[in-house]
Amino acid sequence: xxxxxxxxxxxxxxxxxxxxxxxxxxxxxxxxxxxxxxxxxxxxxxxxxxxxxxxxxxxxxxxxxxxxxxxxxxxxxxxxxxxxxxxxxxxxxxxxxxxxxxxxxxxxxxxxxxxxxxxxxxxxxxxxxxxxxxxxxxxxxxxxxxxxxxxxxxxxxxxxxxxxxxxxxxxxxxxxxxxxxxxxxxxxxxxxxxxxxxxxxxxxxxxxxxxxxxxxxxxxxxxxxxxxxxxxxxxxxxxxxxxxxxxxxxxxxxxxxxxxxxx
Amino acid sequence: xxxxxxxxxxxxxxxxxxxxxxxxxxxxxxxxxxxxxxxxxxxxxxxxxxxxxxxxxxxxxxxxxxxxxxxxxxxxxxxxxxxxxxxxxxxxxxxxxxxxxxxxxxxxxxxxxxxxxxxxxxxxxxxxxxxxxxxxxxxxxxxxxxxxxxxxxxxxxxxxxxxxxxxxxxxxxxxxxxxxxxxxxxxxxxxxxxxxxxxxxxxxxxxxxxxxxxxxxxxxxxxxxxxxxxxxxxxxxxxxxxxxxxxxxxxxxxxxxxxxxxxxxxxxxxxxxxxxxxxxxxxxxx
Numbered sequence: 130x131x132x133x134x135x136x137x138x139x140x141x142x143x144x145x146x147x148x149x150x151x152x153x154x155x156x157x158x159x160x161x162x163x164x165x166x167x168x169x170x171x172x173x174x175x176x177x178x179x180x181x182x183x184x185x186x187x188x189x190x191x192x193x194x195x196x197x198x199x200x201x202x203x204x205x206x207x208x209x210x211x212x213x214x215x216x217x218x219x220x221x222x223x224x225x226x227x228x229x230x231x232x233x234x235x236x237x238x239x240x241x242x243x244x245x246x247x248x249x250x251x252x253x254x255x256x257x258x259x260x261x262x263x264x265x266x267x268x269x270x271x272x273x274x275x276x277x278x279x280x281x282x283x284x285x286x287x288x289x290x291x292x293x294x295x296x297x298x299x300x301x302x303x304x305x306x307x308x309x310x311x312x313x314x315x316x317x318x319x320x321x322x323x324x325x326x327x328x329x330x331x332x333x334x335x336x337x338x339x340x341x342x343x344x345x346x347x348x349x350x351x352x353x354x355x356x357x358x359x360x361x362x363x364x365x366x367x368x369x370x371x372x373x374x375x376x377x378x379x380x381x382x383x384x385x386x387x388x389x390x391x392x
Numbered sequence: 393x394x395x396x397x398x399x400x401x402x403x404x405x406x407x408x409x410x411x412x413x414x415x416x417x418x419x420x421x422x423x424x425x426x427x428x429x430x431x432x433x434x435x436x437x438x439x440x441x442x443x444x445x446x447x448x449x450x451x452x453x454x455x456x457x458x459x460x461x462x463x464x465x466x467x468x469x470x471x472x473x474x475x476x477x478x479x480x481x482x483x484x485x486x487x488x489x490x491x492x493x494x495x496x497x498x499x500x501x502x503x504x505x506x507x508x509x510x511x512x513x514x515x516x517x518x519x520x521x522x523x524x525x526x527x528x529x530x531x532x533x534x535x536x537x538x539x540x541x542x543x544x545x546x547x548x549x550x551x552x553x554x555x556x557x558x559x560x561x562x563x564x565x566x567x568x569x570x571x572x573x574x575x576x577x578x579x580x581x582x583x584x585x586x587x588x589x590x591x592x593x594x595x596x597x598x599x600x601x602x603x604x605x606x607x608x609x610x611x612x613x614x615x616x617x618x619x620x621x622x623x624x625x626x627x628x629x630x631x632x633x634x635x636x637x638x639x640x641x642x643x644x645x646x647x648x649x650x651x652x653x654x655x656x657x658x659x660x661x662x663x664x665x666x667x668x669x670x671x672x673x674x675x676x677x678x
Contacts, residue, residue, distance in 0.1 A: 150589075153588055153589045153590060154589055156589070156590050156593070157589050157590060157592050157593055157597075160593040160597055161593070161597060161600070163613075164597060164600055164601055164609075164613075165600075167608070167609050167610060167613065168604060168608065171465055171466050171604075171608035171609075172458055172461075172462045172465055173462075174466065175462055175463070175464055175465050175466050175467075176461075176462040176463050176464070178462070178463070180461060180462075181461075303439055303443075306443050306447075310443075310446060310447050310450065313447075313450070314450050314453065314454075319450065319451060319453070319454040320454035320457050320458060324457050324458055324461050325457050326457065326460055
C-alpha cells in the first residue's frame, strides 16, 4: 500500500509544478463559464414555465462544472500510450506492484493535482463575483464533499479503463474516445442533466456518467436533498466498484495476449 | 511619356498577378502533399473525422434539449438558432483546416524550426498556411452543414440567389475571421514562445458564442464580438438578412448583407500584425 501512497505523492508533486498553465487555463474556463451563464440566463428569461431545476441551482451547477471540469476522464495517458507503442510497458509489468492499482493511482494523482490547481481559485472567484451560492445547509455541504470524493474515484476508474484499452492499440483509441464522448455528454457538462427530456431521465440516472458531475452538483445546490444524497452516493460507489472490477478483468485478459514489441 | 508610364504600370500589375498565381500554385502543391500524406492512413482519417463529427455534433443535442424545455430563446426558435449554429461551425471548420499551420505554431518556434522558413524565398504566411490542411475537420464541417440544412428546411426558406450568396459570403467571411484569430495566436508566440490558451476564448469561445444570436448576451459582451472581433458581421447580421428579420439594433438590410466583408478586412489586419511579429522575431536557437 505504501508504494501506492509514494507514487501518488510523487505524481501529485509533479502535477503541481504546472502552475502557470493552470492559471492560463483559469482565464479560459472563467470566460467560458460567463458565456454559458448568459445563455442559460437568456433561456430562463424566455419562459415562465416551471423548470426541473431552478435558476440559482443551474448557476451553481454551471460554475461547479467549470471548476471541476477535469474530473471527467478527458485525456488519454500520453506516457502510457507511448510506453505501449515503444514496448517500454514491459518495465511496468516487471514492477512488484499490482499493475491495475499502479495505473489507477498514477492517473488519480495527475488528475487530482490538475483539478486542485484549477478548482479552488475558480470556485472562489465564482462565489465572490459571479453568482455561485454556498450550499443551502451544512448537511448538503458535507454530502457534497463525500459525493465529490466518490466522483473522483469514479473518474479514476473510467480513466484507468481507458488506459487499459490502449493495450489494444488502434481499436483501443477508438473505444476511449467513445467513452470520453459519453462521459462528456451524460455527466451533465454539456447541459445539466435535469434539462434532458423526461423520458431520458431514467436511463441517465442509471448510467455511471451522472456520478461524475451531476450527482455531486445537484447535492451541492440542494436539488438532491441531503436525506436522498446517501442513495445517490451509493449509486456512485456501486459503479466505481463495478468499473474497477471490469478494468481488472480486462487488464488480465489484455496481459495474457500481450506481446511486447521490441525495439 | 504618358504611354511609357502606362506600360510600366501594366507590367507591374502583370508581375503582381504572376506572383499571386505562382503563390496559389505553390499553396496548391503544399495542400496536395498534405492530403496525400493524410490519406496514407485512411482508416485513421475516417475514424478521426467520424469522431470529430460526433463530438462536435453532440453540442447540438444540448441546444435541442434546452429548446424542448424552454420553447424559445428570447423570441428565436430552434430552426432559426440552427442557422447560427450551422453557419458558424462550417466557417470554423474551414478555418481550422486551412489555418492549422498557424494553430500549431508554438512548436515550430520552440524547436527553432521557424528559421528554416525564413531562409526560403517565399512569403512566410504562405508557407505557414501550407504546412498542413487538416482533413479530419471535415467532421465539424458536415455536422454544421447538416444542422444548417435542417434549419433552413424547417423554416421553409426559399433558397433564392441572394440568400445563397449571403450565406456563402457569411461562411467565407467567418472562415477569414477565425483564420485571422489563428494568425493572431501565432503572432503572439513571437513574444510568449508558448501558445497561450487565452486566445481560445475568441476561437472556440467565439464558436460557442456565435451559435446563438448575439442579442441574447449582455451589451459589453456583444460589443466585444462586434467591434473587437468582428464575429457579428459574419454571423448575426447576414443571418438577419437571410431570415428577413428586423434587427432590434436597427441596422439596414443592405448593411447586413454586406457585413461579411469585414472578415477579409480583419484577416488582412491580422496579417499586418503577423508581419510585424516576423520582423521582431528572435530565434530560440537549438
